[in-house]
Amino acid sequence: MMRLMPWRRLILAMLAMIFVVSCQKGPRPVGQIAVSGEAELEVDADEILFTIYIREFYEEERTEFREGRQLRTLGPNIMILERQLFEQLKDKFKIPEEDIVLENGSTTTIHWGSVRSERPLASRTYTVTVRSVDLSNAILNMTLPSQASVRLRELRYSKIDEFKLEVKRLALDNAKVRADNLASGFGKVIGLIFVSEEESRITQQQGDTGMVLMNASGLNEMRMKSDMMLMDSREEVSSSPVQWRKIRVSASVDAVFAVQ
Numbered sequence: 001m002m003r004l005m006p007w008r009r010l011i012l013a014m015l016a017m018i019f020v021v022s023c024q025k026g027p028r029p030v031g032q033i034a035v036s037g038e039a040e041l042e043v044d045a046d047e048i049l050f051t052i053y054i055r056e057f058y059e060e061e062r063t064e065f066r067e068g069r070q071l072r073t074l075g076p077n078i079m080i081l082e083r084q085l086f087e088q089l090k091d092k093f094k095i096p097e098e099d100i101v102l103e104n105g106s107t108t109t110i111h112w113g114s115v116r117s118e119r120p121l122a123s124r125t126y127t128v129t130v131r132s133v134d135l136s137n138a139i140l141n142m143t144l145p146s147q148a149s150v151r152l153r154e155l156r157y158s159k160i161d162e163f164k165l166e167v168k169r170l171a172l173d174n175a176k177v178r179a180d181n182l183a184s185g186f187g188k189v190i191g192l193i194f195v196s197e198e199e200s201r202i203t204q205q206q207g208d209t210g211m212v213l214m215n216a217s218g219l220n221e222m223r224m225k226s227d228m229m230l231m232d233s234r235e236e237v238s239s240s241p242v243q244w245r246k247i248r249v250s251a252s253v254d255a256v257f258a259v260q
Contacts (some may be wrong), residue, residue, distance in 0.1 A: 031259045032193060033183055037175025041167050042246040045155035047129055048136045051103070054081045055123035057147040058110070078122040081145055088142055089128060099129040127153060133244060155206070157247050164202050167251040175255040183259045194256040202251045 057075045076084075089095045107120035130136050139150060157163060172195060179189050 033179050033259050034256045035175050035178045036254050037171040038252045039167050039170035040250045042248045043157050046158050047156040049153040050128045051151050051153045052126045053149045055147045056121040101127045103127050167249045171251040171253045179257040187259045189257045190260050191258045196254040204249050206245045
């Protein structure tokens with residue numbers, strides 16, 4: 001049997017010790033940790049959309065009876081009503097023509113018991129976009145003919161896509177903080193492996209701050225007040241300034257981080 005010289009045994013022992021030490025000092029295996037993150041921010045609307053409705057009407061104060069028939073005098077036709085509306089929107093409020101859009105037009109035959117109107121009454125509905133709170137307040141208080149109304153349709157933010165990305169990044173930052181806290185006992189987070197990309201995880205709605213008072217004219221004034229709005233006071237007339245609701249964006253993400 002071949003026997004190793006003492007100095008060779010010493011060399012082999014030293015090599016074995018170096019191998020063991022190098023294995024102990026090597027990097028620890030990389031693990032994974034899955035967490036979720038949420039974020040929510042609010043932003044002021046910079047585009048306020050209104051629905052303005054105008055309709056031809058019969059003037060009640062000029063009703064008369066002749067030969068047993070009830071005759072009513074027709075008010076201004078739809079072209080005159082439209083011109084009067086545009087004079088306020090374009091000339092007085094300086095709203096660009098491209099921000100005034102005709103959404104709908106129709107005709108309706110009015111009945112008073114068994115008596116029908118002599119001809120159908122025309123109506124039109126417009127969507128008006130304004131970009132100023134002061135101008136929005138003026139729209140709510142504009143002069144409208146009988147049977148006409150103005151109501152808030154929608155609050156928008158022109159850079160909503162960029163704002164949603166900002167909220168999503170904040171949600172991811174919150175997920176990273178959660179991962180750091182969970183990994184602090186056995187390692188540290190060294191990188192991001194996966195993050196969810198579902199757009200359905202980003203939602204948009206009206207915020208809790210701010211209130212809006214709706215104004216409407218004509219016979220349906222009280223009924224036409226939008227149930228989307230709230231008033232600071234229960235009184236019908238309030239002198240307090242109008243506060244517009246903010247737009248709230250919420251986001252949640254699922255993320256997987258590498259831990260070592």
